[in-house]
């Protein structure tokens with residue numbers, strides 16, 4: 001093989017670096033396109049798609065409200081515009097991909113062209129030219145690297161979100177072995193069963209206080225109504241007792257124990273909460289009533305009957321087929337004597353079963369209890385509370401979606417069955433709580449009135465009296481409050 005001419009070698013060594021100029025320019029162009037793409041293409045499309053899913057999910061959750069307010073068209077238009085935007089972004093995304101591919105192919109062709117020019121000028125050996133051209137032809141495959149990189153970035157974003165969720169403030173550990181309350185806690189005989197001291201609650205450090213310096217003391221076996229305008233903090237106070245929100249300052253003592261010092265499981269297993277919309281899980285009705293299988297079937301049927309979920313005829317027929325199924329559990333003390341009001345003619349005529357098939361303990365419950373109405377879910381929550389017989393029961397507007405007739409029956413059941421417990425009811429109906437022992441009236445997070453219904457209704461400038469006057473049932477409420485006070489020997 002003839003050796004290269006010395007002049008050629010000189011030219012190679014001095015002039016060849018000239019090739020670096022177009023190589024640098026082409027490399028820079030690749031970099032600009034490659035870095036620009038992930039910021040524009042996939043992210044635009046991704047960001048415009050997630051609002052559709054979240055809005056659709058919210059829409060399904062609130063479909064009843066949407067229909068009630070005839071907001072279907074407005075929300076549909078909103079959803080359509082989001083779908084339009086996402087489609088535009090999707091189109092732009094694919095156009096960006098094509099644009100990127102076109103640019104990369106052009107850059108690859110430019111690189112081949114420049115190499116060829118250098119080769120033709122004789123400055124580069126044939127072998128080196130071949131190597132350069134082969135490499136330049138492969139340059140557009142950077143395109144796939146770009147797409148993979150963009151996909152990786154988006155996936156890493158999802159991991160980033162998971163890491164964020166990991167850093168969210170957590171509830172305290174479920175079990176604090178060193179601070180377990182005694183088995184008899186909380187005692188229903190305590191004269192200071194719930195004591196709230198200077199309680200301040202905020203939902204977030206930057207938000208204003210929802211409860212401000214709330215102080216009160218509730219006795220065992222007392223029935224206390226919690227009243228106030230919307231947003232006054234009734235639910236927050238009720239939830240604070242179960243530590244759904246922790247105090248910003250102040251404390252809540254239950255039968256002498258600060259509830260922040262014991263574990264959540266102990267606290268919540270000793271109290272009963274009947275929420276507005278009782279949560280149910282998938283399984284049978286029996287599983288929902290008594291998940292830990294502590295009661296026999298007849299006790300479960302008994303409580304269903306007591307809350308008017310089943311009629312007396314259904315109760316009697318199912319009872320006869322069900323001996324006490326769970327050996328070793330305590331026998332029902334109530335079965336022999338069905339509740340007085342349940343055996344009355346009113347109870348006999350009440351049919352609370354909304355479906356035609358009679359409800360039994362084996363009735364299937366779908367996840368979330370969606371095959372039961374909200375009213376039935378509340379009744380089941382009440383039946384569960386009856387089974388548990390806790391010394392503290394918190395009811396959050398538990399009768400708000402129940403018709404007047406059923407409400408009357410339920411109220412009678414509550415009075416009879418929960419007599420041995422401290423009952424704290426978040427109420428919207430004055431009638432519900434007018435014969436309670438005491439009423440708490442909240443306004444803007446502060447307790448402004450706390451007395452017996454009779455004392456409050458008599459007070460000329462009391463907010464409770466004003467509420468009664470505005471209800472249009474003043475005379476009836478006043479009489480009920482007076483009867484209650486007379487019963488208690490207060491008048």
Ligand SMILES: Nc1ncnc2c1ncn2[C@@H]1O[C@H](COP(=O)(O)OP(=O)(O)OP(=O)(O)O)[C@@H](O)[C@H]1O
Nearest residue numbers: 203204207210228229230231232233234235236237
């Ligand atoms: N999760 C939350 N995050 C932030 N603020 C909240 C939250 N829940 C309630 N609030 C605010 O706390 C205040 C009190 O709400 P709360 O639900 O306790 O009042 P309420 O008297 O029970 O009202 P309602 O009668 O409408 O149920 C309201 O201003 C409400 O906007």
